[in-house]
Amino acid sequence: SQQGEEDPQALSIQEGENATMNCSYKTSINNLQWYRQNSGRGLVHLILIRSNEREKHSGRLRVTLDTSKKSSSLLITASRAADTASYFCATDARNQGGKLIFGQGTELSVKP
């Protein structure tokens, strides 16, 4: 399959709780990126983590990368109803000319 895997496929939490999404991939990468997509809309780039980085923060987002396990996680702290969206990881694999391969996505629902 072209795609990596994400879990969970769907996640429902209450406002204020933390949300963790995981992504696994298959090949060596240059970097891994996380995107957000509201229903029927375009992608919003959240964060990029390079293959030589292990953790990165941006506001309420925390991304980790474990290249030995070929996995990454996205943590959203203190979630808000406005965080409700689908979240995708995407890998920029080595020697692939910059192509991005997207994971299957996690549909996050944050209830007020």
Added chain:
Amino acid sequence: GAVVSQHPSWVICKSGTSVKIECRSLDFQATTMFWYRQFPKQSLMLMATSNEGSKATYEQGVEKDKFLINHASLTLSTLTVTSAHPEDSSFYICSASRDRDGQFFGPGTRLTVL
């Protein structure tokens, strides 16, 4: 900076007709543009990669004669869905890249084929 637009944002057409979707990088020159397709409740699937002035490279399973890609300049790529059928109804998203600093995504085009 790094804004990518798509036109139209949505289109409805009859089965058998052809539809052209434009992708423009508004404030930078894109050496490479990518086209993705997304079916409802699914992820983005890469269809093809296009470099300015050369033929597009299609992913396995994507018909090059059905999805014509023209990357005529460093700011414009077009995707033409030829002889569209209802199963081609989808959300088509382009992205543009300059050098290796990542891809910038357009807002997408929703195609509905009746």
